[in-house]
Amino acid sequence: MDIKDMRPETLLAQAGGAIDAQSGGVVPPIQPATTFVRDKNYKPLNSDNVYARPHNDVVRQAEGVLAQLEGGAAGLLFPSGMAAIAALFRTVPTGARVIIQSGIYWNTTKWVRDFCERRQIDVDEVDASDAAALADVCAKGPANIVWVETPSNPWLKITDVAAAKKAAGSCGALLAVDSTAASPVLTNPLKLGADIVMHSTTKVINGHSDVLGGVLITKEITPVWEEIETDRASAGAVMGPFEAWLLLRGMRTMALRVERMVDNAMKIADYLADHPKVDSVLYPGLEGHAGHDLAKAQMPGGYGFLMSFLVKGDRETALQVAGKMKLFHRATSLGGVESLVEHRYTIEPHTGIPETLLRISVGAEHADDLIADLGQALGQ
Ligand SMILES: *Cc1c(COP(=O)(O)O)cnc(C)c1O
Numbered sequence: 001m002d003i004k005d006m007r008p009e010t011l012l013a014q015a016g017g018a019i020d021a022q023s024g025g026v027v028p029p030i031q032p033a034t035t036f037v038r039d040k041n042y043k044p045l046n047s048d049n050v051y052a053r054p055h056n057d058v059v060r061q062a063e064g065v066l067a068q069l070e071g072g073a074a075g076l077l078f079p080s081g082m083a084a085i086a087a088l089f090r091t092v093p094t095g096a097r098v099i100i101q102s103g104i105y106w107n108t109t110k111w112v113r114d115f116c117e118r119r120q121i122d123v124d125e126v127d128a129s130d131a132a133a134l135a136d137v138c139a140k141g142p143a144n145i146v147w148v149e150t151p152s153n154p155w156l157k158i159t160d161v162a163a164a165k166k167a168a169g170s171c172g173a174l175l176a177v178d179s180t181a182a183s184p185v186l187t188n189p190l191k192l193g194a195d196i197v198m199h200s201t202t203k204v205i206n207g208h209s210d211v212l213g214g215v216l217i218t219k220e221i222t223p224v225w226e227e228i229e230t231d232r233a234s235a236g237a238v239m240g241p242f243e244a245w246l247l248l249r250g251m252r253t254m255a256l257r258v259e260r261m262v263d264n265a266m267k268i269a270d271y272l273a274d275h276p277k278v279d280s281v282l283y284p285g286l287e288g289h290a291g292h293d294l295a296k297a298q299m300p301g302g303y304g305f306l307m308s309f310l311v312k313g314d315r316e317t318a319l320q321v322a323g324k325m326k327l328f329h330r331a332t333s334l335g336g337v338e339s340l341v342e343h344r345y346t347i348e349p350h351t352g353i354p355e356t357l358l359r360i361s362v363g364a365e366h367a368d369d370l371i372a373d374l375g376q377a378l379g380q
Helices: 008-013 057-070 081-089 106-121 131-139 163-169 223-235 241-251 253-274 291-299 315-324 369-376
Strands: 074-078 097-101 122-126 145-149 174-178 196-200 214-218 278-282 306-311 340-342 357-361
Touching: 008 057, 008 241, 057 074, 057 122, 057 214, 057 241, 074 081, 074 223, 081 106, 081 196, 081 214, 081 223, 097 131, 106 145, 106 241, 122 131, 131 145, 131 163, 163 174, 163 357, 196 369, 253 278, 253 306, 253 369, 306 315, 315 357, 315 369
Parallel strands: 097 122, 097 145, 145 174, 174 196
Antiparallel strands: 074 214, 196 214, 278 306, 306 357, 340 357
């Protein structure tokens, strides 16, 4: 069966059909060589491989699976999610304008602000989950990139990708979507109109909290895409073969992991929403969530594994609840098979995060065990 015809579950379980043709192994080999030999006429033995900085076979395999999953023309892996984001923004010329969603992954906001200040690029920040507000900002004049994140981390706001594409198109910008909290299993932004989709593969794509990585996937090969590709090779921001191999292995179970995590998250959201010591729950799966209907349309497989909730009380109460948790590890990051909890105010006290907000990344454990842990920590 051709890779193009595989359903996501098949594509992932078989790692896009990557086997070791030489040994017959059912998993692909790792080729750690940094350089590759030429024959006596100076022709490379394998024209794909000359030097390891531009590329590597197992990196290409992982990129191929991710591009196919998202319905894109090509993908590029980077050593971290931030390196992928930086690679895209570095294509914006001095004096231009970019529009980014407010209230997104804090380090994206921080890096984009710093970078654009150095480059004298104007940055407009807008709550893109409000489609009219985004359209207004776009109408102010030309821009190069509209950057949205859906669901957003840690506010769990849902942005209408098709509407954002219309707004971006109106000011000549390309629409890039950080889909890390959705995963390629639950949403395919390129199919909804986005030009580029980005994931921190550190999160649910790898899923085991042991590989740092990031990916950009493009709908079409454009001059901007070629610039990113050339710059990655020359500036040397490629993922290493060991990381790509681990990533490809982790990805094999992504569909299964996401299915369980989403199921657990929905049960936990329902539990927390009814809990007397919880003030509110931010999770798009709940009917009362402002983006619920949109999420239902954009995330047909479920509402993700990330959620935030506000405990009744103050900062101390929230820290005590987190402190009492036994199964949820108190750690940053998300998307691994183990559940995590984070008091975001401790990390980003200056961004307007409520002091009582706890963000959880729901793992693949048994839902009843996780609910019991939350129950004892909240104190029933
Ligand atoms: C973690 C994360 C990133 C950054 O990825 P790294 O791999 O940590 O560099 C970007 N966006 C979102 C939504 C994230 O959760």
